[in-house]
Amino acid sequence: MARVVVASFNVENLFARPKAFDTSDRSAGEPILAAYHEFNALAAAEVYTPAIRARMRALLVALEVYTEKDGVVRRNQARDPRWAWLRKNRGTFDREPKDTGKSVEIIAGGRGDWIGWVELAKESVDEVGTRTTARVITEVDADVLALVEVEDRPSLVRLNKELLGGRYEHVMLVDGNDDRGIDVGIMTKKGFSIESIRSNVDIKDGDDPVFSRDCAQYEIRTPTGKVLHVLVNHFKSQSGGGGKKRLRQAREVRRIAGELVAARKNVIVLGDLNEGQPSLTTPARNLKDLFDGPLRSCYDLKGFDTGKRPGTFDSCGIRNRLDYVLVSSSLQRRFTAGHVFRKGLWGTRTTRPTDWETYPEMTNRNQQASDHAAVVVELDL
Template sequence: MVTVAAYNLENLFARPKAFDPLDWSAGEPILQAYGEFNALITNDTYSDADRDRMRELLLEVGVYYRNTHGAIRRRPSPTPAWAWLRKNRGDFDRQPRDTTDDVEITATGRGDWIGWLELATEPTDEIGTRMTARVINDVDADIIAVVEAEDRPSLVRFNHDMLNRQYRHVMLVDGNDERGIDVGIMTKPGFAIGTIRSHVDTEDHIGTIFSRDCPQYQVTTPGGTVLHVLVNHFKSQFGGGDDKRRRQADAVRDIVDDLVADGQHVIVLGDLNEGQPSIDKPPESLKALFDDDGPLVSCYDLDGFTTGERPGTFDTCSIRNRLDYILISHSLTPAFTGGTVFRKGLWGTRKTRPTAWDTYPDMTANIHQASDHAAITIDLDL
């Protein structure tokens, strides 16, 4: 029996402060300002309007502040509230000695300096990290796709220090997201990872498609079955994102179509960031993956997959909070024997302990949760 799982870890040891799951409303404008600033600084030439907007954005993220004179100044802090302005070479701004004068952005274009805006991080809760390890131990998957891991060294350290090195292969390839929320995979001994293909550069007529990546791992089981595992973390729902997720689903479908046409077994899994409007309706933007005549079947539509008292995988676990999925090619459905949503490490944003599912007794508050996502698993007789 082969157990395959997907789990959004919400970072293992350090997480951007703006990703506070208990108050998303506080972090959302910071993330928007962060993205807008890093997009603006790529311009070859900075107009006066660009520089004015950059200054506003740096005020928003706390790199600049208004002093008692009302002047905009640099905020000197080794532990910023939200972000650092990293400057490697060249000059970006100038701060006059007179504290009644505003800081001035002197760079006239990207060629004047090398730097970027970087989100400040903070350690994750130690109990929460232990609960994350407990979830993974209890799920006991042979192949587990991980979402929102900060980098491969952190994932390797986590496997060594907290999972007793139970995973032989730990792989994570940096994707398009600069914030340290990448996707990766861990497999147990006997489940060799062969070919790895990144899709970070995949584009359509609009531009880059994947927010993180859609890494394609060729995993061979001890019995010799070759699986093509596509790990995904689609665009978040903050600020909409429907069109982006639709483009991502279409791109994944194209990859799957080619693999299936070549006679390959395929598994698509991860946090697709869109729930279903109802039990019998697929996510609106993800229809390419849920096409009745398509190459994939959702785990939720397979006989023997159980969700417990709630249908979803995120926070309250309503059907609209069903964000995590495992989809398998039709060639694998005869091997499917069961699967489940594992919620013991999930507390959510509520103040009191959830009552709709069992939780670990070590968790006494939402800050202790392993993740605000549940893990999902399937079993295949391969």
């Protein structure tokens, strides 16, 4: 037997992040994200009716791709847009008259007339914050580390090489269903080989994908020969509610995990499930199926230490318990310890947190690793 450390950490992007994700002003970002999604959905229409064109133009104004002054709508010529870019690769989407007193017109008749989309503008993550993220990862020192909200695999490789000193032998990320650069990935140390990878992005719920990102499945062999089936998740955000979507996602994860457990596999489900508990003894409403199934939450395992606060996000109240590690019964008896690691978490507050230890080098929220804590479990395998 040997000590194996497994952890989950929502890093909130490593090097670049959409400006609309700025958690210091959620009220500004949420309508931008809604407009982004609606425009790209309308842009896929086969035929643009006058009503669709009018709505698309209004959305581009909301996204500040267009500007409106005194009733005249023109293209925004800013080189560094506040919220978004309009990418136009082929064909013609709009026309702007030379007369500055006249408005831009959307002249495309439908999807077949042009190739393009709205892309969210990004800004660099604070360098100190990125280094703090690396410091958290180093101190947690997980053998198997699931990462949430990573922009892409090259960013993960760069982090491992430049800031972690090549600590991890295997670095993997499979693009999911979210096109904004918030995917889920995994890193494992030498001796923890990734035997197989399976993506679940194509599982449908009616016409729509079940998973907002993915429920990525990794089969990992430990140095002692034990095999772990690790399912990395990032459920639907709480923006706009999303409870029904998280309910369906929880049920699908339970189905996948249930089949693996029935086949006598060692299963770990972990990640940001985006819904907290109403109380210490009541599971999150839309995640209930996960807790009623063959898995057990790390928070219910004897010896798991949450510290002074029960949650993992921002102020870390119980309703902010968003990050989880759940294990199958075959691994529950292998559990030896676990904790919530908050040293890199400042949150949205203006003053330093007092309910948990933080790195003294952090002086404000912009320098935090993430507004999520890492969740860590130790197993004897």
